[in-house]
Each structure stands twice: as C-alpha cells, then as structure tokens.
Amino acid sequence: MKTIFDLLERILAALILMGVQHKKVLSLKEAACYLDISKQKLYQMTSERAIAYSKPCERIFFSRDVLEAWALSNPVLSKEEIALEAISRSKKGKGKW
Numbered sequence: 573m574k575t576i577f578d579l580l581e582r583i584l585a586a587l588i589l590m591g592v593q594h595k596k597v598l599s600l601k602e603a604a605c606y607l608d609i610s611k612q613k614l615y616q617m618t619s620e621r622a623i624a625y626s627k628p629c630e631r632i633f634f635s636r637d638v639l640e641a642w643a644l645s646n647p648v649l650s651k652e653e654i655a656l657e658a659i660s661r662s663k664k665g666k667g668k669w
Contacts, residue, residue, distance in 0.1 A: 596636055597626075603634040607643060 588605045592598060604611045617623045618632060623642050626633045649657070 592636070598634045598636055598639070600632045600634075603639055606636070606639060 585605050588602055592602050592606050595602070598606060600611055600614060604614045607614065614623070615632075618625050624635070624638050626635075
C-alpha cells in the first residue's frame with residue numbers, strides 16, 4: 573500500500589520534470605529525475621567520469637542535450653532491424669559483421 577510520502581514523492585518528481593522540459597542546464601537533482609535514476613547513482617557516474625558535466629562552482633550541472641545523448645547512446649536493435657542490416661550488408665558484399 574502506498575503511503576502519502578510515496579504519493580508526494582511522485583508529485584514532486586512530476587513537477588520537477590515539468591520544469592525541466594524548458595531548461596537547457598539541469599542541476600544534479602533535476603538531471604537524476606530526468607533520467608529516472610537516483611541522485612547517488614548520477615553522482616557516482618560523475619565521479620567515474622561516465623557522463624559529462626560542468627562544475628563552475630561547488631555545484632554540478634548537466635546539459636539536457638548531453639543527458640539525452642547519453643541515455644540513447646547504446647541502442648539495442650530489434651530483430652527486424654538486425655535482419656535489414658544483414659540484408660543491406662550482404663547486398664554490399666561485406667559478408668560477416
């Protein structure tokens with residue numbers, strides 16, 4: 573059963589996302605909400621330099637465009653896309669992948 577705190581947390585996340593839609597630069601909290609990951613996980617990713625960020629002062633900021641590129645950086649092809657790629661490569665005579 574969901575508590576009132578769970579409901580408030582979801583409402584807060586929705587409000588943050590609404591505000592993020594029009595911003596180019598996001599705070600750590602906004603970026604974590606945008607990516608639907610915890611702030612701790614995002615901070616860990618910055619310390620591992622797994623994602624680009626800016627730190628002009630003591631705070632960390634992210635470009636929304638960079639976050640989108642990162643989120644879409646490792647696509648998994650569907651079976652249909654793989655089949656089309658195989659046909660395309662065989663027509664070009666490239667053989668094996």
